[in-house]
Amino acid sequence: MFPSSRLRRQRKAISFPAGWQIIPIAGKYWTSGAADGLGGWRWTGNLEANFDDFTKWGVGQPDSDMVKQRVALNFQSLAAVFWESEDDTMSMRYICEVEDSGTPTSPQPTVTTTTPTTTTPTTTPPPVNECNARKALFIVLESSSHVGSANFQLGKQFAADLSRAFTGLSTSKLGFLTYALIYHVRVHLHNSDSPEEIVSDILSAAYEGHSTRNTAEGMLAAKLQLETYSSGNPMHMVVLTNGVSASPSTTKHIADLANLVGIRTYAIGVSMPDSADQELLNIAGQYSDRVFKTDWARLDTILGSVVNKVCNS
Known part of the structure; x- marks a missing residue:
């Protein structure tokens, strides 16, 4: 291995x-x-x-x-x-990879407790115009420990609301994945689900909470899905992140490759310092008009702008 x-x-x-x-x-x-x-x-x-x-x-x-x-x-x-x-x-x-502690120890019994959590979808989604142009859109959402469980719920709700604008046409394609150390495809681009089922799958995505922010891996998986299953639709990738990736140079390279094959990439930076602006610009393929910045409390306020940008691109 x-x-x-x-x-x-x-x-x-x-x-x-x-x-x-x-x-x-x-x-x-x-x-x-x-x-x-x-x-x-x-x-x-x-x-x-x-x-x-x-x-x-x-x-x-x-x-x-x-x-x-x-x-x-x-x-x-x-x-x-x-x-x-x-x-x-x-x-x-x-197979799990663990840090080398340097000192072997005998196994100790552990007790794990979990507290059930529920996600309540927004009963009235924010008003947003439905995109009437056929698209292949993949939404990439960070799920690292830097985001936090509560903010991850907000990110999922944003992704669900964004999906609603692009699932009205039967010819459009929508995919969704989360990432931290590794990625998890929650909605495959070649799915045949109804808009309601897609929203449900997005909102039920589990929070990973790993400390590593492997943005490049999430973007690469989305790129491969778009290249394979877009069915000739214009290809778009929206990345929602909370900070600088584990390997900024690799993230930039994957974004450049995506744009090179015709995938328009967009970066949404949530509660990120100005010092991380270059990361967002790299994700967006160096197109500043595809970069959005906000904080978690106001994430839903940029939904209309993101929809309009993707739909009209």
Whole structure:
């Protein structure tokens, strides 16, 4: 799963109490590997780490299918372990990468409690003109710990209200994903859902809360969906973020690639300092008229402006 040098460090740090055994379970496991949009592959836990040092692809892998952009480890036995590219909608076990504490400890019992939360959709959505031009729109919403759970609900409500303006035409396409360390496609662009079902899927998206803000990964996933499923509609991507990404140069590169293939990118910066303006400009492909800034309490006030900009572009 990891480049060989990283794997050796991991082995030195791991030990198990006497009597423990590792019992491998045959099957497929998600790793942090993903396509980088440049014809290569990277570990999303470290955007600077590519696959130059070590690979273990199976026969005929990676698959040429553009949808299969994530790396899974296919474990059949200790003598048969290899990588495969897969669609991120596949359900399988996963491998977690943890920080090396340097001091092995015996496992301690933990108790996890959760408090159920409910999301109440806005009963009366803010008035907004419906776009009568066919579009392929993908909404990308940050879900990192920097946003916070309460503000994430506001972001989802904004995304749901934005979707309503672009789902009136049966020929239009709409997708939605959230991202932090990794991305999660909540509404695929090739969906056949009703506008109400799309809104429901957006509002039910779970909050991730990871500290890493991997904007490039979210934008890359949206780019691939638009390129694959836009059905000839003009392509647009709206990115709602709360701060500077983990790798600003990679984010800029993905945005540049998106605009190069005809995807218009828009940046919505929420409660971001002026020092982060360059990040927003990078996301928007250096087009300042596609950048919107506001705070969480007034996010809904820019909805009409965003709709009009996307619809008339």
